[in-house]
Each structure stands twice: as structure tokens, then as C-alpha cells.
Amino acid sequence: MNAFLIILTGSLVAITCGLLGCFLILRKMAMIGDAISHSVLPGIVIAYLVAGSRDSTLMLIAAAITGVFTTFIIEFLNKHGRLQSDASIGVTFTWLFAIGVILISAYAGQVDLDQDCVLYGEIAYVPLDSWITGSGINLGPRALYIIGFVLLLVIFFIVIGYKELFLTTFDPAFASAIGISVTLWHYLLMTMVSITTVASFELVGAILVIAFLIAPAATAYLLTDKFKTMLFLTVIIGVITSFSGYYLAEWINGSISGAMSVISGLLFALAFLFSPKEGIVVKRVKYGFKTN
Amino acid sequence: MESLLEFFSFSDHNVQSVVIGSIWLTASCAIVGTFSFLKKRTLVGDAVAHSVLPGVCLAFILSGSKNPLYLIPGAFLTGWLSLVLIDKIVAHSKIKEDTAIGLILSVFFGLGILALTYIQHTDYANQSGLDHFLFGKAASIVREDLLIFSVIAIILMISVILYFKEFMLISFDEEFAQSIGVPVRRIELLLTTLTVLAVVIGIQAVGVVLMAAMLITPAAAARFWTNDLKILMLLAALFGAFSGISGAYVSYTAPAMPTGPWIVVILSTIAILSFLFAPTKGTLFRLLKQVKIKRKIKDENTLKTMFYMGEELSSFYHPMEVEEMISKRKMQKSSLEKSLLRLKKEGYLEKEKTGWVLTKAGKEKGQRIVKLHRLWEVYLTKYLNIAPDHVHDDAENIEHVITPELEERLEKLLNYPETDPHQSKIPY
Numbered sequence: 001m002n003a004f005l006i007i008l009t010g011s012l013v014a015i016t017c018g019l020l021g022c023f024l025i026l027r028k029m030a031m032i033g034d035a036i037s038h039s040v041l042p043g044i045v046i047a048y049l050v051a052g053s054r055d056s057t058l059m060l061i062a063a064a065i066t067g068v069f070t071t072f073i074i075e076f077l078n079k080h081g082r083l084q085s086d087a088s089i090g091v092t093f094t095w096l097f098a099i100g101v102i103l104i105s106a107y108a109g110q111v112d113l114d115q116d117c118v119l120y121g122e123i124a125y126v127p128l129d130s131w132i133t134g135s136g137i138n139l140g141p142r143a144l145y146i147i148g149f150v151l152l153l154v155i156f157f158i159v160i161g162y163k164e165l166f167l168t169t170f171d172p173a174f175a176s177a178i179g180i181s182v183t184l185w186h187y188l189l190m191t192m193v194s195i196t197t198v199a200s201f202e203l204v205g206a207i208l209v210i211a212f213l214i215a216p217a218a219t220a221y222l223l224t225d226k227f228k229t230m231l232f233l234t235v236i237i238g239v240i241t242s243f244s245g246y247y248l249a250e251w252i253n254g255s256i257s258g259a260m261s262v263i264s265g266l267l268f269a270l271a272f273l274f275s276p277k278e279g280i281v282v283k284r285v286k287y288g289f290k291t292n
Numbered sequence: 293m294e295s296l297l298e299f300f301s302f303s304d305h306n307v308q309s310v311v312i313g314s315i316w317l318t319a320s321c322a323i324v325g326t327f328s329f330l331k332k333r334t335l336v337g338d339a340v341a342h343s344v345l346p347g348v349c350l351a352f353i354l355s356g357s358k359n360p361l362y363l364i365p366g367a368f369l370t371g372w373l374s375l376v377l378i379d380k381i382v383a384h385s386k387i388k389e390d391t392a393i394g395l396i397l398s399v400f401f402g403l404g405i406l407a408l409t410y411i412q413h414t415d416y417a418n419q420s421g422l423d424h425f426l427f428g429k430a431a432s433i434v435r436e437d438l439l440i441f442s443v444i445a446i447i448l449m450i451s452v453i454l455y456f457k458e459f460m461l462i463s464f465d466e467e468f469a470q471s472i473g474v475p476v477r478r479i480e481l482l483l484t485t486l487t488v489l490a491v492v493i494g495i496q497a498v499g500v501v502l503m504a505a506m507l508i509t510p511a512a513a514a515r516f517w518t519n520d521l522k523i524l525m526l527l528a529a530l531f532g533a534f535s536g537i538s539g540a541y542v543s544y545t546a547p548a549m550p551t552g553p554w555i556v557v558i559l560s561t562i563a564i565l566s567f568l569f570a571p572t573k574g575t576l577f578r579l580l581k582q583v584k585i586k587r588k589i590k591d592e593n594t595l596k597t598m599f600y601m602g603e604e605l606s607s608f609y610h611p612m613e614v615e616e617m618i619s620k621r622k623m624q625k626s627s628l629e630k631s632l633l634r635l636k637k638e639g640y641l642e643k644e645k646t647g648w649v650l651t652k653a654g655k656e657k658g659q660r661i662v663k664l665h666r667l668w669e670v671y672l673t674k675y676l677n678i679a680p681d682h683v684h685d686d687a688e689n690i691e692h693v694i695t696p697e698l699e700e701r702l703e704k705l706l707n708y709p710e711t712d713p714h715q716s717k718i719p720y
Binding site for chain 1: 329332333334335338381384386388390391393394397398400402403404405406407408410413427501502504505507508509515548549550552553556557560563564575
């Protein structure tokens with residue numbers, strides 16, 4: 001039962017992140033996703049301190065605010081400070097993440113988060129933290145509800161805004177020509193990424209969220225040219241990742257989220273080598289050994 | 293205060309090691325980071341930093357020791373591998389660089405975490421302390437570490453001094469470097485190796501997660517102060533060293549505080565202050581300059597408007613009312629009044645009971661703007677063959693920018709024309 005719950009939670013994280021990741025990598029914003037996943041930390045800690053507990057709603061709101069704030073600072077440094085974009089990203093996320101870690105150390109007594117958990121989460125504890133109603137009925141793991149809710153939110157967002165997201169991703173100039181606000185959808189997407197990050201944060205940690213954001217989407221990208229197919233493949237790859245990751249961790253007795261990200265990397269490597277269209281081995285066999 | 297004195301008296305040998313170690317680490321990272329900053333590849337440094345972790349863990353598993361002599365080669369190996377993989381992915385697939393960086397970074401880090409937790413769950417003696425690689429522990433630098441760090445830091449600095457010119461060339465203009473016979477690939481290889489080395493020793497101070505800041509932030513902060521690469525590197529190294537010492541001090545006084553994040557926060561604060569307040573390149577300075585220019589343009593437009601009105605009245609020293617000016621040229625009343633007051637202070641206007649009057653200096657200044665405006669219209673129609681009804685807007689902008697030298701050349705080139713394309717007389 002525990003294994004099932006962990007795999008289920010892992011799959012939900014992978015699917016939620018992966019769906020957004022498809023947009024991120026096509027918009028060449030993978031590293032902004034990386035930055036957001038680090039810089040929501042101070043937001044989370046402050047929400048903790050204000051609420052005095054793990055109030056999920058407040059944390060989601062705080063994360064959304066910090067995430068948008070991060071994007072804003074990065075753009076501000078880039079446009080107004082004339083700092084090149086890679087440096088703007090690097091300066092911003094390390095700064096905010098460092099503040100978050102310091103806050104955790106300073107309020108260690110009041111904040112139920114530790115530095116390691118920040119980095120690689122504690123998905124193994126998911127089944128232990130159940131949501132029990134006032135009348136004493138056990139409804140199952142709390143984290144499952146949170147990530148489930150966020151997944152629904154993300155799916156709702158993508159379904160409602162599919163046309164806008166699609167156009168602003170592939171042809172921003174055309175999108176703004178027909179009256180779609182590129183900036184608005186940019187910030188909406190960033191808000192969703194922030195919310196997803198914070199919901200996944202406790203489970204897989206700051207850095208492994210990036211693995212879930214990028215790896216399944218990148219793998220799917222190598223397997224297809226159609227965007228909708230890419231989204232579906234991402235979901236499937238996410239589930240496979242979660243499933244095999246769990247058993248890999250079980251086998252060598254290590255971190256589950258670490259194992260899941262290793263699997264996601266392996267799947268990418270497979271696609272990179274053997275994808276029917278893009279795989280380098282396949283290309284060599286097809287076109288001979290001279291081409292790249 | 294007492295602890296500050298105690299800290300800087302270096303009476304404690306450990307403190308000595310920590311301070312010297314932190315300076316070495318942060319300064320050498322800052323220097324090498326300057327080049328990745330210039331090459332706009334700083335995030336690659338972030339990927340290397342994360343990818344170091346599995347190497348450290350594997351080296352530990354294989355050697356069973358935490359001696360940096362074993363861990364550093366391990367770290368170097370996976371750090372290097374990550375760079376190669378990023379380049380391969382970008383070169384051989386449609387995956388873009390940012391995606392490749394994020395992918396390699398997180399997957400390698402995941403592998404590191406897996407290995408780290410594996411070590412923690414298994415009975416390895418003396419494994420505690422490996423997790424210092426996550427957040428750094430400058431405060432735990434001891435004599436033996438110091439020796440190794442110093443050697444690496446010195447190698448880094450000597451290489452940078454020896455190959456300064458080549459590094460500079462490939463950072464700014466790779467093609468040019470190639471064309472004058474610099475062995476670009478080999479130099480690039482050397483620079484990459486140095487970056488990986490810097491990362492490998494830098495993570496001892498701030499840990500893998502914040503390592504990127506050590507490479508990027510000092511250079512980014514220094515960039516606001518200078519255009520000279522040598523000064524830039526020196527400043528970056530100074531900023532790095534300063535935050536290194538401060539971080540070591542914090543973790544000396546409050547051992548529970550993580551050193552790395554403090555170093556980074558101090559560095560970032562320096563960067564933010566530079567970003568806001570640095571002369572000429574700082575945001576505040578540039579904003580002020582913009583405000584000044586906007587005011588200058590407004591004032592010139594006010595004088596120009598009054599000159600036009602004077603032309604219509606054939607008397608330039610006639611009192612004019614604010615409303616009249618607004619009906620002549622669309623302006624906001626409050627901003628016009630402020631402009632009038634400024635011009636009065638500068639001696640271009642005087643206020644009389646029935647309105648504002650141009651002084652002689654004011655009339656001349658207004659006249660010059662009108663002259664430039666009309667000359668430019670002539671120039672555009674005559675030399676660029678632009679229709680006379682299309683030249684006004686352009687002249688409206690350029691009239692504020694033309695310098696006296698350009699003005700003279702324009703007059704000579706056009707040979708002092710009498711009228712502009714709209715048959716208005718050009719006032720000389």
C-alpha cells in the first residue's frame with residue numbers, strides 16, 4: 001500500500017511538472033523554471049512563520065507571489081540593469097535561495113523544514129502524514145490531495161488557455177498581433193510553475209523538481225514533433241519514471257526522489273540514442289557514419 | 293565586537309585556516325567566473341557544481357576516505373563529464389542549451405543524492421560530513437585541506453595570468469581569436485578545466501547549490517563599476533574575498549548558521565548595491581540622467597514654443613500666457629509651469645504681470661532650436677528625398693541632440709538656406 005501511495009504521488013508530481021515543462025523547454029525557459037524552483041524557498045519559510053504551521057493554501061499563495069517576484073526581478077535586472085540574462089537568472093535564484101536557507105537556520109525551532117529536505121524532499125514520508133477528518137476517518141495522505149489539486153489546476157489552466165499558450169510559445173509575434181497578451185500568459189505560466197514547485201517541494205526537493213520539469217518533457221520532445229503528442233508522452237514517461245524510480249531506490253536503499261531523477265535521465269539517454277527520428281544511433285544507421 | 297577582535301587577531305589557528313581558505317576559494321572562483329560571465333555561460337557553471345556531487349560520493353564509496361586527495365579527482369571527473377554531455381546533447385539533438393543544462397544538472401544531482409543517501413543508510417565509518425558538500429562549511433577547513441586548496445588556487449591564478457590574453461580573446465571574440473592563430477579549442481579546454489577546478493574547490497565553501505553565485509555574482513557586481521577587464525577581475529576577486537571572510541566570520545560567531553548561504557547573501561548584497569548605485573552604469577544614475585534629459589527636452593520645447601509665438605507676433609519680448617502656450621503646443625499645464633520656473637532660474641525667462649517674457653539668452657536658445665529643426669527638415673528633403681510632410685517628427689527629435697559642431701557642418705553643407713520645406717524662414 002505504501003509503495004502504491006508513493007508511486008502515485010510521484011506520478012502526480014511528474015505529470016504536473018512535465019506538462020508545464022513542455023511549455024518551458026519550448027519557450028527556452030528551462031533555466032527560469034530552475035530559478036523559480038530555488039527561489040520559492042524564502043516564500044515558503046515566510047508562509048510557515050506567518051501561519052505557524054503547514055497551511056497549504058497560504059503556502060501555495062506565498063509561492064505564487066515569490067515565483068512571480070523572481071521572474072520579475074530576473075527581467076528587471078536583464079532589461080533595466082542591462083545584466084545579461086544568464087547572469088540575471090544566476091544572481092537572482094542563488095540570492096533568494098540563500099536567504100531561504102538562512103531563514104530556515106535562524107528559525108530552526110519554528111520551521112519544520114530542514115536543509116536536506118529542501119534539496120531532496122521526503123517522498124518516503126508521504127504515507128505517514130495522513131489527512132484525518134474531525135470524526136476520525138482516514139482519508140489518505142495529505143500530500144496526495146495537495147498535488148492532486150495542483151494537477152487539476154494545471155490541467156484546467158492548459159485546457160482553458162491552450163490556444164493562447166500554444167501561440168505565445170511558438171509565435172509570440174503573431175500572438176500579440178491577434179491580440180493575445182504575451183506578458184500576461186508568461187506571468188500566468190510562471191505562476192503555475194511556482195505553485196507546482198511548492199506543491200512538489202516537500203516531496204522531491206528544490207533541485208529534483210527541475211528533473212521532473214525538464215527531463216520527461218525533453219525526452220518526449222525527442223520522440224515527437226506534435227505538441228499534443230508531446231504532452232501525452234510526457235505524462236506516460238512521468239509515470240514510468242515514478243514507478244521504476246521507486247523500485248530502484250528500494251533496491252539500493254537510497255533517496256526515492258534521487259532515484260526517480262536518475263531514471264528520468266536514463267530515459268532521456270535512451271531517447272537521445274534510439275529515438276526513431278532524433279536518436280543519434282538511429283541517425284548513424286540511417287545516414288551512415290559520416291554525419292553528426 | 294569582542295568576537296570580531298578575537299576573529300581578526302587570528303590567535304586561533306583554526307580561524308587562520310578558515311580565513312585564508314575562504315579567501316583562496318572565493319577569490320579564485322571569482323576570477324575564473326569572470327570569463328564564464330563574459331562568455332555568457334555562467335549557468336553551465338551551475339550545472340558543473342551540481343554534477344560534482346555524484347563524483348564526490350563515488351570517490352568516497354571507492355576509497356572509503358574523506359581525504360580531499362580522493363574526493364577532488366572524483367568531483368573533477370563528473371564535473372567534466374557533465375560539461376561534455378551538455379555540449380553533446382546540444383550538438384546532436386534539437387534540445388536547446390538551457391534545457392540540456394537543466395537536465396544534466398538535475399539528473400546528476402539526483403544521482404549524487406541517491407549515492408549520498410545510500411552511503412548514509414549503509415554502515416560507512418566517518419561518512420558524516422559528506423553532506424557539507426550540499427551547503428558548504430568554510431568553518432571546518434583545517435590545515436591539511438588548506439594546503440590542497442592553496443595549491444589549486446595558485447594553479448588557477450597562475451594559469452589565468454599566463455593565458456590572460458588568450459582567455460580574453462576567446463571570451464570576447466572567438467572568431468577573431470581563431471583568425472589570429474590562437475588555438476581556440478585548446479584554450480577553451482584549459483578554461484573549462486580551470487572552471488571545473490574552481491567549482492570543485494569552491495563547493496567546499498558554499499556547497500553545490502549556491503556555487504553558481506560564486507562564479508557569477510562577483511563578476512556581475514564588478515561589471516557595473518568598470519569596462520576594463522583587469523580591473524573587473526580584481527574587483528570581482530575583492531568582492532569574493534570580502535564575502536568569503538564575512539561568511540567565515542558569521543559561521544565563527546554562530547556555528548549553527550550555514551556558511552555558504554551567508555557568503556552568497558553578502559555577495560548578492562554587494563551586487564544589488566552596485567546595480568543600484570554604481571556611477572554611470574548603476575540604475576539610479578541612469579534614471580537620474582534620463583530625468584535630466586527629459587527635462588532638458590521639455591525646457592527646450594518651451595523656449596521653442598515661445599519663439600514660434602514671438603514669430604507670429606513679430607515681437608519676441610512680448611509677455612505670453614501659459615494658456616496660449618498650451619494652445620500652441622500640447623503640454624501638461626503643471627509640467628509646463630515647472631519648466632517655466634526652471635527656465636526663469638536659469639535666466640532664460642522673466643515673469644511679468646501679464647505673462648512670461650523671453651530674455652535675450654532665452655530668445656537665442658529658442659531660436660537655435662527652431663533653426664536646427666528647420667535645417668534638419670531641409671536636410672532630410674534635400675539629401676534623403678523624404679517628402680516635406682514626413683520630416684517634422686524626425687526633426688522634432690533630432691533638434692535636441694545636434695551638437696554645435698554638427699550644427700556648423702549642417703549649415704555649411706546646406707549653404708545657409710533661407711527657408712525650410714514649409715516655407716518658414718530659418719532664423720540665423
